[in-house]
Amino acid sequence: xxxxxxxxxxxxxxxxxxxxxxxxxxxxxxxxxxxxxxxxxxxxxxxxxxxxxxxxxxxxxxxxxxxxxxxxxxxxxxxxxxxxxxxxxxxxxxxxxxxxxxxxxxxxxxxxxxxxxxxxxxxxxxxxxxxxxxxxxxxxxxxxxxxxxxxxxxxxxxxxxxxxxxxxxxxxxxxxxxxxxxxxxxxxxxxxxxxxxxxxxxxxxxxxxxxxxxxxxxxxxxxxx
Amino acid sequence: xxxxxxxxxxxxxxxxxxxxxxxxxxxxxxxxxxxxxxxxxxxxxxxxxxxxxxxxxxxxxxxxxxxxxxxxxxxxxxxxxxxxxxxxxxxxxxxxxxxxxxxxxxxxxxxxxxxxxxxxxxxxxxxxxxxxxxxxxxxxxxxxxxxxxxxxxxxxxxxxxxxxxxxxxxxxxxxxxxxxxxxxxxxxxxxxxxxxxxxxxxxxxxxxxxxxxxxxxxxxxxxxx
DNA sequence: TTTTTACATATTGTCGACAATCGGAGTTAA
DNA sequence: TTAACTCCGATTGTCGACAATATGTAAAAA
Numbered sequence: 006x007x008x009x010x011x012x013x014x015x016x017x018x019x020x021x022x023x024x025x026x027x028x029x030x031x032x033x034x035x036x037x038x039x040x041x042x043x044x045x046x047x048x049x050x051x052x053x054x055x056x057x058x059x060x061x062x063x064x065x066x067x068x069x070x071x072x073x074x075x076x077x078x079x080x081x082x083x084x085x086x087x088x089x090x091x092x093x094x095x096x097x098x099x100x101x102x103x104x105x106x107x108x109x110x111x112x113x114x115x116x117x118x119x120x121x122x123x124x125x126x127x128x129x130x131x132x133x134x135x136x137x138x139x140x141x142x143x144x145x146x147x148x149x150x151x152x153x154x155x156x157x158x159x160x161x162x163x164x165x166x167x168x169x170x171x172x173x174x175x176x177x178x179x180x181x182x183x184x185x186x187x188x189x190x191x192x193x194x195x196x197x198x199x200x201x202x203x204x205x206x207x208x209x210x211x212x213x214x215x216x217x218x219x220x221x222x223x224x225x226x227x228x229x230x
Numbered sequence: 231x232x233x234x235x236x237x238x239x240x241x242x243x244x245x246x247x248x249x250x251x252x253x254x255x256x257x258x259x260x261x262x263x264x265x266x267x268x269x270x271x272x273x274x275x276x277x278x279x280x281x282x283x284x285x286x287x288x289x290x291x292x293x294x295x296x297x298x299x300x301x302x303x304x305x306x307x308x309x310x311x312x313x314x315x316x317x318x319x320x321x322x323x324x325x326x327x328x329x330x331x332x333x334x335x336x337x338x339x340x341x342x343x344x345x346x347x348x349x350x351x352x353x354x355x356x357x358x359x360x361x362x363x364x365x366x367x368x369x370x371x372x373x374x375x376x377x378x379x380x381x382x383x384x385x386x387x388x389x390x391x392x393x394x395x396x397x398x399x400x401x402x403x404x405x406x407x408x409x410x411x412x413x414x415x416x417x418x419x420x421x422x423x424x425x426x427x428x429x430x431x432x433x434x435x436x437x438x439x440x441x442x443x444x445x446x447x448x449x450x451x452x453x454x455x
Numbered sequence: 456t457t458t459t460t461a462c463a464t465a466t467t468g469t470c471g472a473c474a475a476t477c478g479g480a481g482t483t484a485a
Numbered sequence: 486t487t488a489a490c491t492c493c494g495a496t497t498g499t500c501g502a503c504a505a506t507a508t509g510t511a512a513a514a515a
Contacts, residue, residue: 015297051500053278060282064289072240073467073506088381095324099316156313276470298476298497
């Protein structure tokens, strides 16, 4: 589910959220054509609101539209993912740097608590890997919030970063990295607690580079097979 | 004008570009209400395409929409600008770092040529400051292109960064910084030529910090008066 | 057989009208 | 005088139908 799941509001917003969910979870395949009339009927609405939803999804980079031809779900190829992670590295690094000066002690303590619960979840193991993944997103989003920068929050939060969640669903099988990731998260929190923005930024950037490296290897293994 | 100004294509796209232009140049004031019916008639189209344009502009962060209430032009207050420059620093820094490894020698040479023409324009002085400003945007965009990262190009290019152009129009009067800015640009190009991504990133980030500082002071002077 | 052209079909783009909702003017009561 | 309430006008949200455009097929020419 999306961070906030309004099955209310305008029909266009409902369509946006339902489609975004379907796309992110892979329920609608990458590259699939999105037929306006068909979707409108499935959602029980006219084509007007649905078209607005498609425009919105285009802004989220979840679909690509071509005039007079139609909309298709984006294809997360290797290059796109690589580009995404470079942007993430830049933005989340900056968020971290600012958060080190802006977050309250209480918020940093909350981060520690969040990581504790992650650790428990990992110990219990078997449990959904997805949960950890979404929890990881939570960690990153909490830091974005800590930056007090609305634009960063938008870019790293629900509106713009559904692409990342989509990627997570696609690569959710590699659970082996949760261990090192957790430790890196802890290092980052300590840097925040010491109010060392420069260090926090560096650690976050390394963390994301590591995550990309892990995903990159996995994709290449897949493509070899 | 926009980098590409299609007065063709779908009506929604035309409306998007015309409105974006009017908003960026200040022809439509910040915070002004955008009446659908009125604009639709002014542009000689129905409300459907215009609504899609508003959605698109919302994605560009040029307008803010509230359900059942309507759309207003965003207000570029101090906090918003500050947030914008932090994001710019992160993204353009990253673009610079990558460009140092990805740009061809020919492209770097082109950058030098671009800066030469900027210098001439500044010498001729009186000439439009705007031209320099847009030229500056060119410089930054060329580097974004040099990163070969489509997402960075989108975020720093025409689609997402109209906000920045809007800011430029608002603060275009302070021409005194063109001198140091040019010198910093030259330093950046040299770092690129040496293929030193780390240095190029650092210089770009400082450059943008300096630009923000300059704008920040200017705004405070304005608000004092 | 291959290429090109013309056509038929499906899909997108656009419009005008109607329904739902919000903001404000005016009224009434405390 | 102030507060809350009610109603009305204006604006947004939605729908269905029609026009414009692209895609795929089949026939005709090379």
